[in-house]
Amino acid sequence: MATTKNLWAIGACSTFAIAAICLSGLNGATAEAAAKAGTAAADPNYPKVDLPPVWDAAGKLVQPKNFRDWYFLGAPVTPHGLNNGKAPFPEFHNVYVQRSALAVYRATGKWPEGTMMVKELQLLGGKAEFPDGSHFEPSGRGYFPGAVNGLDVAVKDSKRFGASKNWGYFNFNHAPPPYLPAAAEKPIAECAGCHIANADEDMVYISHYRSIINPLPGN
Ligand code: HEC
Secondary structure, eight states: OOOHHHHHHHHHHHTOSOHHHHHTOOOHHHHHHHHHTTOOOOOTTSTTOSSOOOBOTTSOEEOOTTGGGSEEEEOOBOOGGGTTTOOSSOSEEEEEEOHHHHHHHHHHSSOOTTOEEEEEEEEEOSOOOSTTSOEEETTEEEOOEEEEEEEEEEEEOTTTOGGGTTEEEEEOOSSSSSOOSEEOBOOTTTTHHHHHHHOSBTTBOGGGTGGGSSOOTTO
């Protein structure tokens, strides 16, 4: 009888145009090829996520593809105008997670191995009319999204990132696209340290996403 795991693998393989990727297993090269093709290979290290993190031969995280199709968790915004002109991330922080990882979180309250939190930065749009950087739109005075300007990713993997509470942090540039094709883990002092010290739950600032993390009741 086929196990659930086998069925998962069969399902993943059936989506591939190139059967060779299925047959050759998951070495770095084929995984990277799958990521480039916009598909993802099921990975035994991450049995609960369908779009797993992909590592290149140097151990860098390959830029996740099509993350804008994932589940959108929210968009905190910390503009310069409210931070003495010195906000480290003056953009909207658009946060996405794989739908499969979210399904596990909803069912168990835990992010599975291979969860990726993707944060794409989006600058304020329009011309600032006030010292705080805000301007008027027909809907009112506020902050409105403009051009995208950077990509950060956090990956849960207890084997790789046990030293930083099971999550590794990656920056694919703080600049307009194209973002870097792959990124090395950032030192703990640059990223993980603040998440260790301050995040609400399992390194994630979940309180910002809580109110839209479940389907709207009645849907
Ligand atoms: C000084 C504290 C601090 C540092 C340093 C920091 N972060 Fe965060 N990070 C936050 C806070 C607070 C949030 C949630 C609110 C927000 O986005 O402003 C967040 C959110 C995130 C998220 C969205 C998921 C989540 O945990 O809520 C990712 C991904 C992320 N950070 C990656 C990084 C990366 C990569 C670096 C290093 C380049 C980094 N962070 C450095 C404080 C920090």
